[in-house]
Amino acid sequence: MKLTKNQTTEQTLAAMYRATARRHPVTITYIKADGTETLRTIELADIRTTKAGDIILRAADRQTGELRTFRLDRIQAYTIHRTAYTVALPETGAPARALPATSSPAAVVAYELGRDDRPARRQLTPAA
Helix, strand or coil, X not given: CEEHHHCCHHHHHHHHHHHHHHCCCEEEXXXXXXXXXXXXXXXXXXXXXXXXXXXXXXXXXXXCCCEEEEEHHHEEEEEECCCCCCCCCCXXXXXXXXXXXXXXXXHHHHHHHHHHHCCCCCCCCCCC
């Protein structure tokens, strides 16, 4: 088990990239937004940076089988396993859902909640 407090952010991020590339699940000790601690085994699908500058991990949660988002800075400890992925990850090439035609508060809330399940609309390409 690696404690993130004993590593730089770059070291933790590099470990997550290696796990993603090798398709190895990761068990994390994670602090939720409400401050509670949880233990999850995840299968990484994507690593992104938010507009606010936070590094987020998009991963399938083995407990629920759903795609979740985890902030890198909230991971307290992690273990990378040598086994293979078991959860079917969503198709990354699927088109994003369109903006709701109605502007009712319920439709907007449903749209915003569904945003986590949509793939990224742009892909970064290396500079020439």
